[in-house]
Amino acid sequence: MAPRPIRVCLIMHSTRSDNLGVGALTVSEVAILRRLAADLRREIEITVLDLMDRREPYVTGPDIRLVPYNRQAMTRPDGYFALARKSDFVIDIGAGDSFADIYGSGRLNRMFLLKGLTHLARTPLVMAPQTIGPFTKRSSKLAARLFLNRAAVVASRDRQSTKAAKDLGRRDVIEASDVALRLPYDPPAPREGGPVKVGINVSGLLLAGGYSGRNDFGLRTDYPGLIRDLIRHFQAHPAGCEVHLVSHVIVHTGRMTGEDDLRACQALAAEFPGTVLAPDFASPSEAKTYIAGLDFFMGARMHACIAAFSSGVPVVPMAYSRKFAGLFGSLGYDRTVDCTGEENAAILGKVAQAFEDRAAVKRETEAALALGIQKLAAYETALRRLMEAAPRA
Structure with a gap:
């Protein structure tokens, strides 16, 4: 009997953001997960708590499920909390650079809530490579310290973010690079002459x-x-x-x-x-x-x-x-x-x-x-270990 699919939930990602940079993170994350699952010869189910703009999704497929990121998802018992409980692990990419308090308290508090619900669900939380900090307020520093130190995996995408995480008490930080280095594309045909x-x-x-x-x-x-x-x-x-x-x-x-x-x-x-x-x-x-x-x-x-x-x-x-x-x-x-x-x-x-x-x-x-691909491989190795640990039945 074939093992059940590995169940992964993505938060602070978007399959349809007008900001194609935010979208690039999601497309790249999905490409990494699909490749790792194929290497392990396991099926995968990826649920995206989707930061939704008004365009058509650019991440699709039978292994993709989109759940709107809205008030109902955050407050209903059958919303995100139930989704996190059913997942083998949750990946939070912080929209790339939003895990900081320089963008205002509203966005950061919603991120803290998602992290808190994940921990309450007793589901491993992966902080994908992202910018960490700066945190300028005492309250946000205390909350960031708590959630950083409870995460199963913390990955940064630069030296400054690694230092910011370590200053908040997280010792084992994977200094990777931006997952968008893996963004799929069609290479151009060779071109001779012209402007x-x-x-x-x-x-x-x-x-x-x-x-x-x-x-x-x-x-x-x-x-x-x-x-x-x-x-x-x-x-x-x-x-x-x-x-x-x-x-x-x-x-x-x-x-x-x-x-x-x-x-x-x-x-x-x-x-x-x-x-x-x-x-x-x-x-x-x-x-x-x-x-x-x-x-x-x-x-x-x-x-x-x-x-x-x-x-x-x-x-x-x-x-x-x-x-x-x-x-x-x-x-x-x-x-x-x-x-x-x-x-x-x-x-x-x-x-x-x-x-x-x-x-x-x-x-x-x-x-x-x-060098960036080499550093990103350390993050991919951490994901692979979590996928290998996912129950088969």
Whole structure:
């Protein structure tokens, strides 16, 4: 008789987020779980407590079940608590960087509640590779300490997060890397001749000045001016560059349209004739497939940069928070520019030099990616052990 499927629940994941970076985490996590289950010759059932936007899910299949993440799931006895009890283990990825108190208490308290319900269900909790901290309030530090130390597995995606977890008392932290290094995509066919394709990921959020329009991220850079300077630089370059404007957060309707990259790219494409407007991507893998076909890339959406990085495209990440330098720096990749600490001329100069040195940057990318995959393997090994321990009947 065949063993029963391994039952895994994913929390703080999304199969349909307008932020394709959040979606990339989920698609990649599912790909990792499916591969490990196949290696063990076990079937798998993956239930996603789904952070739901209004698009069609980009994670599907007979092994996938989607449960809306809403008040009913959190409060009803037959909601998340019952789901956690039926699971062999729960994986919490914290939407990548939300396990911190800098985004407000509401989001963090909901994360604490999910963790608490998982522990009450006596189900092993895995904290997948994510940014941990910062925690600036005493109450959030105490709660984070409690839940970090009760988790079965804690994985970080950078050195700073490893230190933050250890400072809160967690000793055995797996310093991995971002699971989106495993995001599936279709590699481009070999291309000879034609223009040099330069991709610029434009953040609609930064272009608008942040959530409030009052420079919420404390940029020293004039971001709108910098984007226009970059477009002009590459359009005038003697190499004959073709500039592609690439979105990675695509919000069609609702209250979050101010974060939309696509509208920002459309406006810039109208302002700068000759630029190429990248498609309205339906999934993270579709976006990565497009980015993989470029020759050089830069962007302020971290997972757009990870898509380039993990497909071998020379990339200059344009940081607005510590997570960029944390992730890429932990892999020895030091091409990140800092929009919170550098002015336009300095950033433009670094990007321009990286483009001229793009063959060397590509080699740096490949070496750093190999390290990232090696570090991610430690997390995958921890998952495999939990899967091996799952009951067979």
